[in-house]
Amino acid sequence: MKQYDILILGAGPGGYVAAIKAAQMGAKTAVIEAGEVGGVCLNVGCIPTKTLLKSAKVYEYVMNASKYGIDINDKSAVSVNLDAMVKRKNQAVKRLTGGVKMLLEKNGVDIYKGFGEVVDKNTVKVNDETLSTKNLIIATGSSPMIPDIEGIKESFDQGYAVTSTEVLDPKELPEHLIVIGAGTISIEFATMYNALGSKVTILQRSPRILSGIDKDLSEAMAKVLTKKGVKIIYGVKQKKFEGNKVTVEVNGEEKTFEGDKILVSLGRTPNLKGLENLNLETDRKGIITDERLRTNIEGVYAIGDINGKHLLAHVASAEGIIAVENIMGKDSKMSYDRIPSCIYSFPEIATVGLTEDEAREKGYDIVVGTFPLSANGKALAEGDRDGFVKIVANKEYGEILGMHMMASTATDMIAEGVMTMELEGTLEDLARGIHPHPTLSETVMEAAHLALGSPIHTLKS
DSSP states (O other): OEEEEEEEEOOSTTHHHHHHHHHHTTOOEEEEESSOTTHHHHHHSHHHHHHHHHHHHHHHHHHTGGGGTOOOSOGGGOOOOHHHHHHHHHHHHHHHHHHHHHHHHHTTOEEEESOEEEEETTEEEETTEEEEEEEEEEOOOEEEOOOOOBTHHHHHHTTSEEOTTGGGSOSSOOSEEEEEOOSHHHHHHHHHHHHTTOEEEEEOSSSSSSTTSOHHHHHHHHHHHHHTTOEEEOSEEEEEEETTEEEEEETTEEEEEEOSEEEEOSOEEEOOTTOGGGOOOEETTEEOOOTTOBOSSTTEEEOGGGGOSOOOHHHHHHHHHHHHHHHTTOOOOOOOTTOOEEEOSSSEEEEEEOOHHHHHHTTOOEEEEEEEGGGOHHHHHHTOOOOEEEEEEETTTOBEEEEEEEETTHHHHHHHHHHHHHTTOBHHHHHHSOOOSSOTTHHHHHHHHHHTTOOSSSOOO
């Protein structure tokens, strides 16, 4: 029986990062992966989605080239080559997953391809082997949640209903895509298919899309999508599926929508199979862990989607490092109050920290600065004027409590908010920091000036 200091179930962004860190800290380490190295993120999540979104963005630019002074005489000659798009996506995935496998091997991590079944906290079976470990890190991730709705299974079997996994490999462009749900994944695919020319209808249960983010951002994105032709139906209660049709109740009235494809995107469920022998303490989100990623069983840790705290790749990676450091004798804690969240729509959305409503609910006396992209030189030059940067700060000290933005490069710009909060920075720090001109990053500085009551490139509201 092979023996390890740390054995990791799952080689996604949490598991493989934990494995590399463990090996670097001197632990004899192995990782078990039933699918492909890289997990959901690299194979059927973050990377392939963003690759396809880039293709959609290029197509959207071409079809709107006249906006930039470029005339295309025959737009009918411009077409979407789905096969080429998917091939490009697959090449990006293959390169990254191959790179991760190489990194694991070069760091001395043993890789087992197969499904790991836990016998007890120190023993795991994979294929025909039994492995022994002093410490176990569970990083088995999550899967798309399929609700219990009449006819939905048959709709999936017939190929009409799809999850975020199947929709990444389109054989043809749907004339009409119905999207069930309006979370991050839903909005990204709605953005992509809308840009490629599909009619898109979003069926949403709550009164607004992206209900977990700042209300101003949510409302602004709804306006952008509507302006681009996406239809959003609110207050929807699912009733039944019939092949390519979905029947819902809206304000007491029954309505049926018909589409070529129906994307079911209503959240994800933790992958707990194979862990039954551990008797782990769980809730509806997943395995319960503390700030050190410890479970209720000594020597067993859980990271990433499986603990249900934040279903984000970068959080899983950070948790993996924290878990390993604790195993190796350090006292490391995970902080969940400065987690950046990104939506790769057109334009992008990015947030970190408290929303305005959350800050008020927590009793903070706050000041808010919101600067529109329409007043930014780079945004005007690029023709991407939709959006804004909003900063929420503690009024007494100016400490940044949250930053929320919509811009074409918001997912990159949010790092400034993350680091400012990590260093307990203030509005004064952001306002005094010289930002390069012309850039979209200037909107962060301008929002800080506005929150301080002395706006430079806009008027006081």
